[in-house]
Amino acid sequence: MPLCGNSIFLAAPSGNLSRRTRKVDMSDPIRFFLPGPTWVRPDVREAMTAPSIGHRSPEFKALYASLEPRLRQVFRTEGEVLMASGSATLVMEAAVISTVGERVLNLTCGAFSERWHAVSKAVGKEAEQVAVPWGRAMDPELVRQALRRGRYDVVTTVHNETSTGVLNPLREIARAVREESDALVLVDTVSSLAGAPVETDAWGLDIVLASVQKALAMPSGLTVAAFSERAARQAETVEHRGFYTDLLRYRDKHRAGGTITTPAIPVVYAMDRQLDVILEEGMEARWERHRALRDRTAEWAGPRGFVYASEAGHRSPTVSCLEPPEGTAAPDLVQALRERGWTVGGGYGAWKSRTFRIGHMGEVRPADLDRLLATIDNLVAAES
Numbered sequence: 001m002p003l004c005g006n007s008i009f010l011a012a013p014s015g016n017l018s019r020r021t022r023k024v025d026m027s028d029p030i031r032f033f034l035p036g037p038t039w040v041r042p043d044v045r046e047a048m049t050a051p052s053i054g055h056r057s058p059e060f061k062a063l064y065a066s067l068e069p070r071l072r073q074v075f076r077t078e079g080e081v082l083m084a085s086g087s088a089t090l091v092m093e094a095a096v097i098s099t100v101g102e103r104v105l106n107l108t109c110g111a112f113s114e115r116w117h118a119v120s121k122a123v124g125k126e127a128e129q130v131a132v133p134w135g136r137a138m139d140p141e142l143v144r145q146a147l148r149r150g151r152y153d154v155v156t157t158v159h160n161e162t163s164t165g166v167l168n169p170l171r172e173i174a175r176a177v178r179e180e181s182d183a184l185v186l187v188d189t190v191s192s193l194a195g196a197p198v199e200t201d202a203w204g205l206d207i208v209l210a211s212v213q214k215a216l217a218m219p220s221g222l223t224v225a226a227f228s229e230r231a232a233r234q235a236e237t238v239e240h241r242g243f244y245t246d247l248l249r250y251r252d253k254h255r256a257g258g259t260i261t262t263p264a265i266p267v268v269y270a271m272d273r274q275l276d277v278i279l280e281e282g283m284e285a286r287w288e289r290h291r292a293l294r295d296r297t298a299e300w301a302g303p304r305g306f307v308y309a310s311e312a313g314h315r316s317p318t319v320s321c322l323e324p325p326e327g328t329a330a331p332d333l334v335q336a337l338r339e340r341g342w343t344v345g346g347g348y349g350a351w352k353s354r355t356f357r358i359g360h361m362g363e364v365r366p367a368d369l370d371r372l373l374a375t376i377d378n379l380v381a382a383e384s
């Protein structure tokens with residue numbers, strides 16, 4: 001993709017579709033810092049306007065087939081990567097229904113890891129929880145102890161807990177599960193995939209899922225999921241996996257070159273473009289950019305009295321969850337920014353009034369973050 005100052009020349013999605021090129025202005029500063037959905041590049045948005053095609057057509061099959069080799073690079077897997085039309089919660093539910101025979105252990109440390117527990121109970125599984133307080137990272141030692149006490153078909157965890165800004169030690173958690181049991185490891189990487197290292201194969205992860213509207217920086221509507229052979233074998237032993245929730249059905253349709261039902265085709269077009277953007281940057285470079293955004297936020301926050309709600313040593317590279325200094329209420333700060341055309345995330349759930357969250361994931365560049373932080377400085381100075 002040729003670069004030209006702040007512009008790029010846009011090509012229409014690949015596959016067998018006719019290619020168009022036109023200039024896209026990339027100079028607009030990002031003012032949207034939600035921890036998902038995130039800002040989407042103009043060329044990726046534009047890709048969604050390609051003409052309709054049938055989802056069983058040769059054109060779609062070619063487009064779909066072109067995605068998996070790139071998705072494998074993002075997930076760092078040699079295995080299969082499935083696609084569902086729907087948000088991550090659908091695939092969390094599908095994963096539990098498809099793989100848990102009876103018992104599941106949910107590791108929780110905030111609102112989204114607790115969602116695994118809520119989903120597991122809602123579909124009638126025998127669900128137990130290892131919980132650490134919000135703001136703390138899951139301790140792999142607690143996982144070991146729980147697995148020595150009981151037998152589970154599956155262990156669920158979140159990699160990046162978006163509600164608290166904690167990045168869990170996923171490699172160590174997965175190692176603990178593998179060393180102590182035969183349980184599958186199901187991981188929500190919704191706000192970490194393409195923003196922090198996720199090594200599906202090297203870390204022995206069985207189902208790794210992410211909706212695409214977070215660090216992948218695509219428009220919402222799809223969820224992608226790496227699906228291991230082990231997970232498939234276990235699913236074969238589970239009865240009543242539903243229809244729209246049966247991951248083996250997704251896997252079979254995937255092998256036939258498509259999706260189980262009509263997918264969100266415009267978002268597939270967007271994915272086609274954005275995967276190139278991600279891989280042109282390179283996974284390591286992308287992880288490094290996110291780490292730098294986290295560090296920049298931390299350097300800014302400390303001297304100004306913004307306090308992290310997340311445990312030191314486990315702070316997320318994609319979202320910073322902060323308490324403002326004395327005298328500034330988090331919801332007021334979020335609102336004042338909104339009135340000036342800037343979007344940040346409010347606190348989540350029980351932390352709504354105490355914290356706010358800066359989503360620095362996806363396509364956010366250091367200069368964008370600096371402009372946001374300077375705006376917050378001005379607001380706080382004007383108040384005092």
Ligand SMILES: Cc1ncc(COP(=O)(O)O)c(C=O)c1O
Nearest residue numbers: 087088089112162188190191211
């Ligand atoms: C870590 C995490 N898991 C799950 C979800 C739910 O994702 P979705 O809205 O795509 O179902 C979110 C949404 O913010 C999230 O941050």
